[in-house]
Amino acid sequence: MELEDVYRNISFKSFLIGAALFAFIVVLSVEYELDPLLIFSSAGLLYIGYGSQNRIQAIVLGALGTLPLFIATVFFQRLGPITGENITFLILISFLVIGAFCGFTGFYFSESRKKAIEEKVKKESIGKGRKKKNKKNEK
Known part of the structure; x- marks a missing residue:
């Protein structure tokens, strides 16, 4: 795997939709104090990883997908006032780690689904050739 694989064939649609969904x-x-809804925010980051072409790209794009929420948090204080000197850096690091993990998990789900589909197709095509040969021999 080369560095080119990270920035080639990026699905900008999944990246933009996933980042916007996560932050929104x-x-x-x-x-609106709907705390149970926070559980579903990672769906946007999972979507970013799901649409990625390889593992490194999923990790990088997942981490970058958290930046809109980081900007809203730090500069516009949408999640409340921030106090402390190093807290901004810690918030950035935690967002990047969460995004990287969710991006990798989304890519893992995508790969697992592709393997399951391949196995299903392989199992369905196992007995197809035998029936035709047996029918020709009976006539």
């Missing part, structure tokens, strides 16, 4: 759900749930 978090801001909406904090704004």
Whole structure:
């Protein structure tokens, strides 16, 4: 795997939809105090990883997908006031780690689904040739 594989064939649609969905759900749930809705915010980051072409690309794009929420958190204080000197850096690191993990998990789900589909097709095509040969021999 080369460095080119990270930035080639990026699905910008899944990246933009996933990042927007992640930030929107978090801001909406904090704004209207719908805390159970926070559970579903990772769906956007999983979608980013699901649409990625390889593992490294999924990790990088998942981490970058958290930046809109980081900007909303730090600069616009959408999640509440921030106090402390190093807290901004810690928030950034935690967002990037969460995004990287969710991106990798989404890619893992995608690969597992592709393997399951291949196995299903392989199992369905095992007995197809035998029936035709037996019918020709009977006539």
